[in-house]
Amino acid sequence: MAAAAASCLARSLRPRPVFGARKVQAVCFPVIQLHTTGAAMRVSQADFEKAKDQLKLLKKDPGNEVKLKLYALFKQVTEGPCTSPKPGMLDFVKKAKWDAWNSLGSLSKDNARQQYVELVSDMVSSESSSQARDSTPDNKHGYETLHVTTKDNITKIMLNRPEKKNAITTQMYREIIQALEDAAKDDSVITVITGNGDYYCSGNDLNNFTNIPAGGMEKMAKDGAVLLEEFVSHFIDFPKPLIAVVNGPAVGISVTLLGLFDIVYATDRATFHTPFSELGQSPEGCSSYMFPKIMGLSKANEMLLFNKKLTAGEACALGLVTEVFPDRAFQREVWMRLKAYANLPKNSLALSKQLIRSVEKETLHAVNCQECERLKERWLSDECMNAIMSFFGKKSKL
Numbered sequence: 001m002a003a004a005a006a007s008c009l010a011r012s013l014r015p016r017p018v019f020g021a022r023k024v025q026a027v028c029f030p031v032i033q034l035h036t037t038g039a040a041m042r043v044s045q046a047d048f049e050k051a052k053d054q055l056k057l058l059k060k061d062p063g064n065e066v067k068l069k070l071y072a073l074f075k076q077v078t079e080g081p082c083t084s085p086k087p088g089m090l091d092f093v094k095k096a097k098w099d100a101w102n103s104l105g106s107l108s109k110d111n112a113r114q115q116y117v118e119l120v121s122d123m124v125s126s127e128s129s130s131q132a133r134d135s136t137p138d139n140k141h142g143y144e145t146l147h148v149t150t151k152d153n154i155t156k157i158m159l160n161r162p163e164k165k166n167a168i169t170t171q172m173y174r175e176i177i178q179a180l181e182d183a184a185k186d187d188s189v190i191t192v193i194t195g196n197g198d199y200y201c202s203g204n205d206l207n208n209f210t211n212i213p214a215g216g217m218e219k220m221a222k223d224g225a226v227l228l229e230e231f232v233s234h235f236i237d238f239p240k241p242l243i244a245v246v247n248g249p250a251v252g253i254s255v256t257l258l259g260l261f262d263i264v265y266a267t268d269r270a271t272f273h274t275p276f277s278e279l280g281q282s283p284e285g286c287s288s289y290m291f292p293k294i295m296g297l298s299k300a301n302e303m304l305l306f307n308k309k310l311t312a313g314e315a316c317a318l319g320l321v322t323e324v325f326p327d328r329a330f331q332r333e334v335w336m337r338l339k340a341y342a343n344l345p346k347n348s349l350a351l352s353k354q355l356i357r358s359v360e361k362e363t364l365h366a367v368n369c370q371e372c373e374r375l376k377e378r379w380l381s382d383e384c385m386n387a388i389m390s391f392f393g394k395k396s397k398l
């Protein structure tokens with residue numbers, strides 16, 4: 001135990017390069033390139049007029065910084081350097097515009113025109129590439145066990161092994177890690193995890209414990225614990241609002257992780273089952289800490305020690321689920337709501353989520369580490385091996 005605690009402490013002090021070091025970026029403005037020489041690069045008055053027309057067609061608000069830059073360049077092209085008197089401090093809008101124009105100093109009309117046209121051209125191509133991305137929500141990155149799309153500011157990570165009730169293989173753990181890393185960096189405002197088919201997820205794929213590697217059971221348990229810790233860490237550190245759309249029954253790790261989501265919407269068909277004792281295992285996904293915190297100790301014990309399966313209504317009453325929807329209206333109502341949420345300001349949402357979670361982060365990493373240490377031992381126990389053999393034994397008798 002002491003060795004396990006020391007190893008957890010050492011790991012918790014290790015720098016986590018995943019999301020921790022990366023702050024959510026402010027809106028990224030197009031880079032304006034200065035071309036001061038070279039007749040070939042000069043843009044004409046006709047190009048300038050065309051850029052003005054293109055600007056009117058843009059759908060996305062580029063933000064105040066870009067709007068001020070455009071204003072300043074436009075004034076410089078049409079009127080030359082700023083000579084009007086500086087507005088008073090309290091006239092914020094006029095002062096910001098004056099500052100932007102005045103900051104161009106004696107920039108020539110030709111160069112100002114050049115910059116204006118380039119800026120508009122960058123905005124047009126940025127908008128058309130994001131439209132192309134939105135209108136082709138194909139599976140990203142060639143994932144084999146997931147279907148990942150980004151549309152309407154929402155990155156949707158869909159577990160995609162419906163014939164196996166979306167049981168999570170080692171490949172799928174790795175792909176979910178990759179998908180979360182990508183979603184943290186992409187343009188989306190919120191990230192959703194859901195399942196394909198009638199199940200949300202049947203938990204860890206029990207075949208993960210039957211493919212014994214060359215190094216034997218010990219190596220399998222050690223590698224499993226490392227992968228599990230990394231997997232759960234990605235949920236702890238995920239920087240944007242993370243939403244579970246629980247489209248059907250959920251088992252094992254897919255339930256325990258719910259405490260690390262920011263919102264959990266469930267169909268009334270969903271059930272929530274953590275049969276760890278039956279399997280000779282122990283809780284993970286930080287549920288040994290989050291479940292008592294969310295639902296109180298005795299209700300958490302019924303689930304985590306005594307395998308009590310909850311209905312969606314019960315899970316909602318205990319605070320594990322945010323809201324339950326009738327199955328027939330589930331997809332329509334949930335996605336309508338999520339689309340509205342995804343129109344809220346991206347950075348404000350991300351920073352607020354990080355504030356809410358930051359107080360607990362170190363604790364959660366320590367809990368994750370301890371849970372993985374305990375499971376590493378459990379996976380080598382007779383209790384666990386017998387339970388897994390029994391699952392496959394029952395199947396073979398059918």
Ligand SMILES: CCCCCCC/C=C/C(=O)SCCNC(=O)CCNC(=O)[C@H](O)C(C)(C)COP(=O)(O)OP(=O)(O)OC[C@H]1O[C@@H](n2cnc3c(N)ncnc32)[C@H](O)[C@@H]1OP(=O)(O)O
Binds near residue numbers: 279
């Ligand atoms: C390497 C890192 C390891 C990290 C481990 C982290 C610790 C995690 C712990 C857990 O998640 S514990 C929970 C594990 N899950 C289970 O015990 C569920 C087992 N499955 C079932 O009890 C049932 O399959 C079901 C989910 C209740 C569904 O029953 P139903 O009768 O409706 O369907 P089935 O015919 O049983 O399933 C269809 C098909 O899918 C296969 N399957 C389902 N779940 C799993 C699973 N978890 N692992 C492996 N395979 C699973 C099932 O065997 C069927 O396969 P076929 O017979 O059609 O080949």
